[in-house]
Amino acid sequence: MSGVPRMQSTAGRLARLGFADGARAERMLAELGPEAGDDPGLLDALVSAAEPDLALSSLVRLADRDPGVLAALRTAPQARARLLEVFGVSAALAEHVVRHPGHWRVLRDPVERPSTAGLRADLLTAVGASPADAEPVATIPKAAALAALRVAYRDRLLHLAARDLAGxxxxxxxxxxxxxxxxxxxxxxxxxxxxxxxxxxxxSLAVIGMGKCGARELNYVSDVDAVFVAEPRGDVDETTALQIATRLAQGMMQACSASTPEGSLWEVDANLRPEGKNGPLVRTLASHMSYYRRWAKTWEFQALLKARPVAGDLELGGRYAESVNELVWQAATRDNFVEDVQAMRRRVEAHVRVEEAERQIKLGPGGLRDIEFAVQLLQLVHGRHDPLLRRRATLAALAALSRGGYVGRDDAKALAEAYTFLRSVEHLVQLHRLRRTHVVPEDPADLRRIGRALGIGVDPVGEFTSRWRRHAMEARRLHEKLFYRPLLQAVARLPEQEERLSQAAAKARLEALGYTDPEGALRHIAALTSGVSRRAAIQRTLLPVMLGWFADAPDPDAGLLGFRQVSDKLGTTPWYLRLLRDETSAAKAMALLLGTSRYATGLLLHAPEAVMMLGDGSELAVRPKETLLTEVKAGVQRHGDNAESAVVGVRALRRRELFRTAVADLVGRVDIEQVGRALSELNDVTIQAALDAATAKVAMERRGEPPTRFAVIAMGRLGGFECSYGSDADVMFVHAPHEGASEREASEAAHAMANELRRLLALPAPDPPLLIDPDLRPEGRQGPLVRSLASYAAYYRRWSSPWESQALLRARYSAGDAELAAEFTTLIGPLRYPAGGVGDDAVREIRTLKARMEAERLPRGADPALHTKLGRGGLSDVEWVAQLVQLRHAGAVPELRTTRTLEALRAAAGAELLDEADVAVLSEAWLFASRIRDAIMLVRGRAADSIPTAARDRALIARALGYPPGGSEDFVEDYRRATRRARRVMERVFY
Incomplete structure (x- = not known):
């Protein structure tokens, strides 16, 4: 038993020295024999390793393969220290040494950096090729050559890793x-x-290194990006030469990626070539240049920043690099530069798996790609005027940007430190298993190994995590740091130690970000940030981030202008800037709506306090109609007999609710059907409030309550709960005299109420107007403005035409006396829902009227394929199909008795009156057209029914509809496709 305490003591000592499992470490040391126990230098070297347990277990495996290795290592203490340092980090390189026990001796050589030529000679010699030949050819059997290449490659990797880990x-x-x-x-x-x-x-075949290989900043484990250029020699025709070159390129790629008993090297990724996977693997130089001049996107020029000839015919590769270089530095002047940049950013973000985002040191928030992307973008923007910025490697380019004053010295230093730290972590993560990964592990043992390899002795897990998060946070601020803050420095008095962009450089940067009026933008920035007030100080904090969000919006210039205007109105209000500073979501939402919607911006400028809605997502929920009615009725009552003041308050409420709905629409909180209902109910509330005020005024003038009941009947889009932002309110007025009242007095009072209602809502005001359109009444403009219920009954009994029955399909109660409205809808029931359906004569008349409307009402010069209301497959086509089905079948199918178009179509499908596939096609077209009409109003601030022809307007509308930058043609084509299908259904079903 006397040996037990000694064993526990030794195990405990080993645990205190850094072994995770002291008892296991003691057993493995015993396996190495007494020679290991008598060698204090061995234990010191093991304890110095990042993971002593891993280093020891690898050493035991090596000693099993080569029993003499301990004695040999004892005679080479420096090589032993390097070897165990590698063993403590890289299980994969340890496995390589165990398979090839004598190869640890590469660490006995003088630890000097090998030359580029020396590395090439080593690997060519491994495959039996002479490095002295201009075009070396392998001379040993392929299988042996592949294995030898991998062994030689990993020997050089072992040599490098040892120097790297030793600092x-x-x-x-x-x-x-x-x-x-x-x-x-x-x-x-x-x-x-x-x-x-x-x-x-x-x-002649040239291999062009791209990405990190081209920039000489490759990881330990990474795909190698390459592009191939070839030219025929002698009398060989181009087609044959390209076929030969393609076989060479494919053979080279396979030699690097093939699996062997010694593993593989890495994949050669040729997808950065013109046309990507769909393009030919090899092209001539002329073919490459033709593609880049005609078809290449900005991201391809960003990739070409790093292009460098690395193998094959280096003279041909040099000509390629020189040729593309001329195009790279003109990329920022391209029309689609901003859209391509935004698309690149989205592509990067889309490749991050949600569950790994916080641990992704390459693509995650504050990762390497953040720094690389911003540095490259700054190079593209400013490098066309400043040749000193034309560097391939990230750190070299960042240093050049700092020397040129495009990035502050302190910023460049912090970002270089963050980049260096993150790359070092990436290397340690990859070295462990020699696997291509960019995810920091979660296991504390793995984190401990990384922390110790970085030289952190005390609390390696906690300190490493803290450093990593700190550097990631610094990197995440790069977009502000590298792009936007210098713009402020160009126009405002900021700390003197910060470098300042020239006005020309600031304009170039703004243009690259999508601002079409950079001089105006600089004036707005100066006005917002200049001075020593607290307001200016907060703006200097806010604007770098806001400028980025404006750049992401469809119209950055409008966003910045709107922000300045709102800020001018609210700048002294204590809560305004505090809200934007402290509530990121509010500031981001404000940037989106200001840079997207002139309509919403106009509403906000007349009621800037509505910004408060943006601070709480629940504030964007559409408010119930009953709540709004209670609020406006109370407001009207407060103003007593002052009808004008009452309606001013009502219109202010309407402005606020329009803004709420517009923002909810722009951020995707409501769909188009919900928008239509919200706007229609808001119009009902507005009409009710104006009617209350008008009734009170008429009562005061008559010195008594009006002698008649009065109701407003919604028609058209208002009746269908399908109003858009620019819709008029189609209505009819009906009254019914009180018992004992004369018809004349009742009619005069009803006309007075209707006229006053229209006057009040038409008063000049900065708010969007609500125009009352009563032209759908019997006899149209020639008919009386208001009729009694009895008069309506008499008219419809004698004179009603099919188009009036069709118009009445949308009739519903909007405001006024609800019981009277119910009596009216009962009266018109047989007209719009005839028991046996409308007759053939009526159907012919309706079809004739539809054809006339298409021929006569479409505005002159309008493209029928792009007019959302009257064009082919547009709103009118879909609505007339639904309404004809209702006129023919609603008498027998109660589900068809609705004022809403899509509900009628769904009911028709449910009753098997229309095919479900046809209803789906019609519904898609109707929803698309409705969304476009609303988007036109939101973006331009004025209503229109046609998709605009101007490219810029189309682009802005496409962005408001959710299309990515550059997606305006897709938007138009999608609409054409949807409406073509709807038109085919309409012609088949309606006619």
């Missing part, structure tokens, strides 16, 4: 050597391909 190679040296090693492997792979393509001498 003997800075990050830029590590990434450059990894890139040179990859280029050497590509050369060896090409030598292998030449051995299988005897005609290789008939073609």
């Amino acid at each position: 003997e190679a800075p990050l830029n040296e590590v990434t450059a050597e990894l890139s040179d090693l990859a280029a050497a492997a590509l050369s060896a792979g090409l030598a292998l391909a030449r051995a299988e393509v005897p005609e290789f001498a008939s073609v």
